[in-house]
Amino acid sequence: MSQTGPLAGLRVVEFASIGPGPHCAMLLSDLGAEVLRIGRPGGSGWPNPIVDRGRAMLELDIRTPADRDRALDALDRADVLIEGLRPGVMERLGLGPDVVLARNPRLVYGRMTGWGQDGPLARAAGHDINYIALTGALAAIGRSGETAQPPLNLVGDFGGGSMYLAFGIMAALFERNASGKGQVVDAAIVDGVSHMMSFFAGLLPGGRISLDRSQNLLGGAAPFYRCYTCADDREIAIGPIEPQFYETLLRIIEAPGDMLKAQARIADWPAQADALAAIFCQRTCAEWCALLEGTDACFAPVLELSEAIAHPHMAARQTYVESDGLLQAAPAPRFSRTPGTIQPAADAAAMLARWDEAALKM
Numbered sequence: 001m002s003q004t005g006p007l008a009g010l011r012v013v014e015f016a017s018i019g020p021g022p023h024c025a026m027l028l029s030d031l032g033a034e035v036l037r038i039g040r041p042g043g044s045g046w047p048n049p050i051v052d053r054g055r056a057m058l059e060l061d062i063r064t065p066a067d068r069d070r071a072l073d074a075l076d077r078a079d080v081l082i083e084g085l086r087p088g089v090m091e092r093l094g095l096g097p098d099v100v101l102a103r104n105p106r107l108v109y110g111r112m113t114g115w116g117q118d119g120p121l122a123r124a125a126g127h128d129i130n131y132i133a134l135t136g137a138l139a140a141i142g143r144s145g146e147t148a149q150p151p152l153n154l155v156g157d158f159g160g161g162s163m164y165l166a167f168g169i170m171a172a173l174f175e176r177n178a179s180g181k182g183q184v185v186d187a188a189i190v191d192g193v194s195h196m197m198s199f200f201a202g203l204l205p206g207g208r209i210s211l212d213r214s215q216n217l218l219g220g221a222a223p224f225y226r227c228y229t230c231a232d233d234r235e236i237a238i239g240p241i242e243p244q245f246y247e248t249l250l251r252i253i254e255a256p257g258d259m260l261k262a263q264a265r266i267a268d269w270p271a272q273a274d275a276l277a278a279i280f281c282q283r284t285c286a287e288w289c290a291l292l293e294g295t296d297a298c299f300a301p302v303l304e305l306s307e308a309i310a311h312p313h314m315a316a317r318q319t320y321v322e323s324d325g326l327l328q329a330a331p332a333p334r335f336s337r338t339p340g341t342i343q344p345a346a347d348a349a350a351m352l353a354r355w356d357e358a359a360l361k362m
Contacts, residue, residue, distance in 0.1 A: 005032025005331070005340040010173075011355055012080040013038060013071075014055070015062075015095075018046040019128075019153070020161030020189070021084030021112045027166050028080070029054030030331035031340040036078075036351055038062065038071055050328045054343035056351040062093050071095060076104050077355035080169055084112040087122045097184045107182040108172040112165050114156070116188030128156035131189040135160075136211070137197055144214035144221065160192025215266055217241070223273035224249070224263060227302055234285030235302035236292075238276075249297035253279050 003009065007028055014025040016039035029035045030053075037055045040062070058074075060067035072095070075081060081100065083090055090096045090111075097109045114131045115121040129150045132138045137156075142149035165187035172183050203209040209217055220226045224246050227235045240246040247260050255275065262268040280288065285301050292299035303311060309320045309327055321330045323342040331340030 003032050003034065003343075004338065005030070006335055006338045008032035008338070010034065010080065011078045012036065012082060013074050013078045015081070015083040015085065015090075016040065016043070017084030017112070019084065019157045020165065021082055022048070022051050023158055023162040024110070024112065024165045024169075025055065025082050026051050026053060027162065028169075029343055031335075032338070032343075033080075034346070034351055034354075036074060036348060038074070049324070049326060053323070053328070054345070056346035056348040058348040058352075062095065068094050072100070072103065074352060074355070075100050075107065077352070077359050078104070078107060079173065080108045080110060082110045082112065082165070082169075087113060087117045101182060101184075105181055106176060108169055108176065109182065109184045110165055110169050110187065111184060112161060112187050114161075114189045116191060117186045128153035128189070131160070132156040132193050135190055135193040135197060137193050140200070140211040140213065140216060140219055142213055142219075144212075155196075156189045156193055160194075160196055161187065161189045164192035164195070221266075221269060223269050223276055226273070228277055228280040230283060230285040230288060231281055232284040232286075236280065236285055236288050237300050237302050238298060240296075240298040245296050245298050248295060249292070249299070252291055252295065252297055255279055 010028065010033040012025060012028055012033050012035045014021065014035055014037045016022075016037055025035050025037070035055045036058060037052075038058050038060050041059050058070075060071055062068045062071050075095075083095075091098075100109060101107055111117060113122070114126045114128075115124065129138065132150075132155050133148075138148045138150065141151055165185065168185035168187050172185055176182055200209060200211060204211070211219075213219055213221060215221055218225060222241075225239045225241060227237045229235055238249060240249045243260065243263060246263055249255075250257070250259055253276075259272055259275065262272060283291075288299070289301055293301075308314060314320060318330060320327050321342065322328075324344075328342070331342065334340075
């Protein structure tokens with residue numbers, strides 16, 4: 001199989017899990033890595049034809065000595081391991097870092113959890129909503145006077161989870177070039193989300209932003225950074241934070257001119273929001289798109305996923321491509337010389353044979 005992408009030649013063993021682990025493996029596969037997924041017979045219960053793309057699948061019962069040895073043999077040839085099990089599980093299975101790195105010292109051992117490998121909560125069950133709740137992120141999301149609103153599982157599982165795991169793996173591989181040694185990457189969602197919250201933590205002391213939901217500039221409290229309902233009950237999103245962009249919006253929609261002067265006055269935000277709501281409900285979403293899309297008003301329609309795929313901007317950039325009969329997100333980010341591609345499903349036996357052949361040449 002001919003590989004393309006900046007990670008061509010990288011060999012990854014992924015132990016099947018759900019959420020951020022598979023998403024990280026998809027990122028690596030899209031950019032050219034060969035990914036061998038080891039899953040238990042019967043699967044994980046969360047099959048996903050898009051996130052699971054570009055792998056070779058190998059069913060093993062790693063609780064048995066024979067299948068555990070087969071997994072270890074694959075890891076002897078691999079550059080990266082990805083696992084998303086509770087702390088201690090891989091050790092009990094005889095596949096912990098001490099065992100695996102003793103056999104293959106160059107391996108980067110990527111561990112994906114919510115709470116981390118240690119700490120009082122390390123072995124407790126949890127999901128995205130719990131992890132972002134503990135970091136302070138969830139408390140800032142939602143309307144004033146209402147309970148916090150979970151932002152899907154984008155912030156925890158993928159923002160603070162798979163993206164940080166992928167970055168950690170890449171950093172460890174870079175360091176391996178100098179030391180010749182692999183290491184363990186402990187990627188915890190609570191750590192990643194806390195790291196992402198640095199933007200807000202840095203602005204809070206100087207009063208540049210508030211995380212109080214009634215005053216949160218980026219949380220929907222500001223009249224110029226929120227969604228509004230149109231005449232056809234569709235929604236639009238505006239975000240002209242900078243005065244020059246807010247002026248553009250107000251001019252195009254023919255809003256009262258004195259609204260610009262009151263932009264920074266938090267006490268005036270409710271009245272401004274009411275005024276904008278009264279304006280936006282007078283036209284349909286399509287009419288507002290015709291007026292505002294492509295201007296400096298910082299505007300976009302609120303689209304459902306099926307609509308986003310067909311939007312002219314997304315279509316022009318080929319953000320979605322067809323693969324295996326499905327429209328799915330193209331590999332990201334993009335590279336000028338070594339573009340990624342959605343890899344076809346691979347044969348596990350053939351992949352392991354290539355790894356063995358490469359090992360013999362070393």
